Amino acid sequence: MTETCTTCPYCGVGCGVVVTEGRTGWSVGGDASHPANLGRLCSKGSALTETLRPEGRLLYPTVDGQRRPWSEAVEAVASRLQETLDQYGPSAVAFYVSGQLLTEDYYVANKLLKGFVGSPHIDTNSRLCMASTVVGHKRAFGADVVPGSYEDIELAELVLLVGSNLAWCHPVLHQRLLHAQRQRGTRLIVIDPRRSASCDTADLHLPLAPGSDVMLFNGLLAYLEQQNAISPDYLTAHVDGAEQAFATARTEAGDIATVARHCQLSVEAVLAFYQAFATTARTVTVFSQGVNQSSQGSDKVNAILNCHLATGRVGKPGSTPFSVTGQPNAMGGREVGGLANQLAAHMNPNDPADVERLGRFWQAPALRVGEGLKAIDMFRAIHDGRIKFLWVMATNPAVSLPESDMVRDALARCPTVVVSDVIDSTDTLRHAHITLPAAAWGEKDGTVTNSERRISRQRPFLPLPGEARPDWWIISAVGTALGHGAAFDYHGPADIFREHARLSGFENDGRRAFDISGLATISTTAYHQMPPIQWPVTAADPAGTARLYGDGLFTHPNGKARMLAVAAALPKEQASADFPLILNTGRYRDQWHTMTRTGLSPRLSAHRPEPLLEIHPADAARHGLEDGQLAQVHSRHGELLVRIQHSDSQRQGDVFLPIHWSDSNSAKAVVSRLISAHADPFSGQPESKHMPVSVAPFATRWSGLLFLPADAEPPPALATIPYWCRHSGTGASVIELAGDQPEQWNDLHHALQSAPGHDYLQYQDQARSSVRLAWLRDGRLQGSLFIAKDRPTVARGWMSTLFASTDPLAPEDRVALLAGQAPRSGEDQGPLVCACLSVGLKAIQAAVTEGRAATAEEIGKLLGAGTGCGSCVSEIKEIIRHAKPAVAA
Ligand SMILES: Nc1nc2c(c(=O)[nH]1)N[C@H]1C(S)=C(S)[C@@H](COP(=O)(O)OP(=O)(O)OC[C@H]3O[C@@H](n4cnc5c(=O)[nH]c(N)nc54)[C@H](O)[C@@H]3O)O[C@H]1N2
Numbered sequence: 001m002t003e004t005c006t007t008c009p010y011c012g013v014g015c016g017v018v019v020t021e022g023r024t025g026w027s028v029g030g031d032a033s034h035p036a037n038l039g040r041l042c043s044k045g046s047a048l049t050e051t052l053r054p055e056g057r058l059l060y061p062t063v064d065g066q067r068r069p070w071s072e073a074v075e076a077v078a079s080r081l082q083e084t085l086d087q088y089g090p091s092a093v094a095f096y097v098s099g100q101l102l103t104e105d106y107y108v109a110n111k112l113l114k115g116f117v118g119s120p121h122i123d124t125n126s127r128l129c130m131a132s133t134v135v136g137h138k139r140a141f142g143a144d145v146v147p148g149s150y151e152d153i154e155l156a157e158l159v160l161l162v163g164s165n166l167a168w169c170h171p172v173l174h175q176r177l178l179h180a181q182r183q184r185g186t187r188l189i190v191i192d193p194r195r196s197a198s199c200d201t202a203d204l205h206l207p208l209a210p211g212s213d214v215m216l217f218n219g220l221l222a223y224l225e226q227q228n229a230i231s232p233d234y235l236t237a238h239v240d241g242a243e244q245a246f247a248t249a250r251t252e253a254g255d256i257a258t259v260a261r262h263c264q265l266s267v268e269a270v271l272a273f274y275q276a277f278a279t280t281a282r283t284v285t286v287f288s289q290g291v292n293q294s295s296q297g298s299d300k301v302n303a304i305l306n307c308h309l310a311t312g313r314v315g316k317p318g319s320t321p322f323s324v325t326g327q328p329n330a331m332g333g334r335e336v337g338g339l340a341n342q343l344a345a346h347m348n349p350n351d352p353a354d355v356e357r358l359g360r361f362w363q364a365p366a367l368r369v370g371e372g373l374k375a376i377d378m379f380r381a382i383h384d385g386r387i388k389f390l391w392v393m394a395t396n397p398a399v400s401l402p403e404s405d406m407v408r409d410a411l412a413r414c415p416t417v418v419v420s421d422v423i424d425s426t427d428t429l430r431h432a433h434i435t436l437p438a439a440a441w442g443e444k445d446g447t448v449t450n451s452e453r454r455i456s457r458q459r460p461f462l463p464l465p466g467e468a469r470p471d472w473w474i475i476s477a478v479g480t481a482l483g484h485g486a487a488f489d490y491h492g493p494a495d496i497f498r499e500h501a502r503l504s505g506f507e508n509d510g511r512r513a514f515d516i517s518g519l520a521t522i523s524t525t526a527y528h529q530m531p532p533i534q535w536p537v538t539a540a541d542p543a544g545t546a547r548l549y550g551d552g553l554f555t556h557p558n559g560k561a562r563m564l565a566v567a568a569a570l571p572k573e574q575a576s577a578d579f580p581l582i583l584n585t586g587r588y589r590d591q592w593h594t595m596t597r598t599g600l601s602p603r604l605s606a607h608r609p610e611p612l613l614e615i616h617p618a619d620a621a622r623h624g625l626e627d628g629q630l631a632q633v634h635s636r637h638g639e640l641l642v643r644i645q646h647s648d649s650q651r652q653g654d655v656f657l658p659i660h661w662s663d664s665n666s667a668k669a670v671v672s673r674l675i676s677a678h679a680d681p682f683s684g685q686p687e688s689k690h691m692p693v694s695v696a697p698f699a700t701r702w703s704g705l706l707f708l709p710a711d712a713e714p715p716p717a718l719a720t721i722p723y724w725c726r727h728s729g730t731g732a733s734v735i736e737l738a739g740d741q742p743e744q745w746n747d748l749h750h751a752l753q754s755a756p757g758h759d760y761l762q763y764q765d766q767a768r769s770s771v772r773l774a775w776l777r778d779g780r781l782q783g784s785l786f787i788a789k790d791r792p793t794v795a796r797g798w799m800s801t802l803f804a805s806t807d808p809l810a811p812e813d814r815v816a817l818l819a820g821q822a823p824r825s826g827e828d829q830g831p832l833v834c835a836c837l838s839v840g841l842k843a844i845q846a847a848v849t850e851g852r853a854a855t856a857e858e859i860g861k862l863l864g865a866g867t868g869c870g871s872c873v874s875e876i877k878e879i880i881r882h883a884k885p886a887v888a889a
């Protein structure tokens, strides 16, 4: 047995995982010695080995659609980049990178473009994610620093979640919070327009009007002043700008009734929140995308930080603001200057002294003063022809950027698009002229930094498949081909890490908060063994730093923090007669972004196999939308077709959709097609959580289900089907189908029957309104199709597992095929609820209706559900609420 300690590649909690190779394959567990998770994992972390599949990997480079050896692919990237440079200058070249790159990859990408190509236009998907927080931190503290540690959530007496669905998006941190709630009675207040899973254990939920956070926190600031709950000594000694901030808060939000009206909350709820904050020194405010992804994102951040500064609650045990990062290396990207308005090692692109310093360190002749274009502006510049060469690494902008039709158009117009990815079919790859196969998790080697500034190692335990190469290697090879061999002569990630660490301390003198000079001379062996460590790491603090700013000394040149006068403003676009509902977007518990990896796991796909538009029942009634039916969603940018779910967790007037589906796994469910690309003026972060839309019923005339082997490509004939949505079942790929015209499925039906050498079983009724088709080869199931007027009732779990078997089908299964029902009872669990212990809806419902369990705890004891990572507990409670026990006659 070999064991490798590495770090989970999903969220910014940055959990340590131990991967073990046993006789039956790889298994994964939480690393008990890792300070982020202390052995815990969530559903996504525990399913990591299910995503280590060879199918669908990008395995070799291609140039203009042809497979090419690396030497030619690198040469093609370099020569097309050089031609662009020669003809149009450096500003025509851009890189769009990602918080899913390792720090070493990120560092090299940034160095190549800014330092040696001489273009400032490198930006990252962190623009869509953390940019507003970066602005807020810099304005308040003088540096982009998260002052606290995860432990602070456990040490707090009051935790606020503002625009954070911690239960689903940072599940292990949420487990730590739940533990503290049980042990210490920590109070929890959730500030979120919808009642998310994180509200389950909340003492108070404030379902505020979307976008009204600045008003709410200005109101808090005014209240703190009125109640003498501020810290005058701290303000005098450590904070500038307090008077203006208080004055604005007083005038704008001095009266709770006004605040309550503006935020559409009750006065009692607002007051209860204010009292709790005012009277609890040990308060931690966790905030995330409900704050950042707003046309007022930066001001929302400062409105929160103002309240913490006014009370001196920054960087103290159990008492601090806490921005949680999304991606595994969102923080690392900020350290290396991955954003267009940053330079490496927290230096400033607008400061000529910093630019000169970095240019000298890198010996980079091309480094220039000034910022590059932020993501949205970068894609606009590609669209209108100012940028002619784009290299995309580890992100899927065709799906994740707003106005994604404009983005796809830009990609289509760009003369050279290079894409480095690990998967061979993403919506972005469709536009690539050159595709480069990158090393994936399990193969990559380097570091990531989590939300609490903790640098952890990602260690490889698998060989590189095919011709895949690490991202740093690919970028360095292109740098070398461009004639900068000396600057990119790295032999491994340790070389890059040492350079990055050295730069962080270079002429720093305490002016830049990011300093890991204590690791600048780390040996390659020590790097490979490096335990997780929190920056800064310096000669003075060689073991790292748990908290910053607790002493009141900030990074602004005068050592003080700044409060900022921020005024409430409405989101950019409001509901109208044409678009009467507000679309909010976010995440599902078991999927990661555009599903290129989590989508491979049947367990993770079972939780929510389709995207659901959640809508309040009263709104649904008003718009004639039944639960479970399909509906068209329009905004002024585009149209989607998705399924309706009634939910009283939504405020009236607001609807919610997940961000995960792409054109690679659905007909029309790319949410970003609907979203406007307008952004916060300071951070450039788009307003992804507030878009006016209309929702109208879609008249379904037929529905269907198609089962194919797991590695089968979606058949081209799907293009003629209005609604389809694909997910991974155990052994099979399962595709939901629906349409509004009779026999729209004809082409598909036809195409599926044309494979030679198969046995076909078929049933079709006279009116051709119902079709059941299955095809086998050597007695093994190769596919099945069910079409009916209403959604066909097929035991999906059973049908999928038939594909996993390497033996011919059992006779009773073969007979049951066209009926679509499992011949043995109990084999179909229904949708998966607990992904950790694989417990389905039907088992839980049965336990309740049969009176065997009445609470979530009892379900846990009986079935195990909810006892793994615990993030399904709120769902179990919801199921119990709906599945009343059968009353004995
Ligand atoms: N399962 C899973 N986990 C993930 C990810 C994933 O894809 N899947 N992605 C990771 C990444 S990159 C990120 S950035 C994080 C994101 O983590 P979160 O920010 O927690 O997740 P979201 O679901 O995007 O949005 C959070 C909440 O903001 C609320 N919100 C919307 N508008 C407002 C508003 O105006 N004010 C307030 N106060 N709240 C509002 C939404 O209703 C939503 O519940 O998750 C990380 N973790």
Ligand SMILES: Nc1nc2c(c(=O)[nH]1)N[C@H]1C(S)=C(S)[C@@H](COP(=O)(O)OP(=O)(O)OC[C@H]3O[C@@H](n4cnc5c(=O)[nH]c(N)nc54)[C@H](O)[C@@H]3O)O[C@H]1N2
Pocket (backbone or CB within 6 Å): 098, 100, 101, 125, 126, 128, 129, 130, 289, 293, 326, 327, 393, 394, 395, 396, 397, 399, 400, 401, 402, 420, 421, 422, 423, 426, 438, 439, 440, 441, 444, 471, 585, 586, 587, 592, 593, 594, 595, 596, 597, 659, 671, 672, 675, 688, 689
């Ligand atoms: N409407 C709306 N839009 C949003 C959001 C929202 O809440 N609402 N959230 C935004 C946020 S916070 C984020 S972070 C973005 C995320 O959006 P994206 O970054 O576009 O999403 P991912 O699916 O994570 O894309 C990562 C890509 O990199 C590939 N990949 C994985 N590992 C590697 C690697 O090691 N090397 C290389 N070269 N490739 C790799 C994956 O296969 C995948 O194609 O979406 C943003 N968009």
Ligand code: SF4
Pocket (backbone or CB within 6 Å): 008, 009, 010, 011, 012, 013, 014, 015, 037, 040, 041, 042, 043, 044, 045, 046, 169, 170, 171, 172, 173
């Ligand atoms: S909480 Fe985040 S880092 Fe930890 S196991 Fe889950 S997805 Fe991975």
Ligand SMILES: [Mo]
Pocket (backbone or CB within 6 Å): 128, 129, 130, 326, 327
């Ligand atoms: Mo993110």
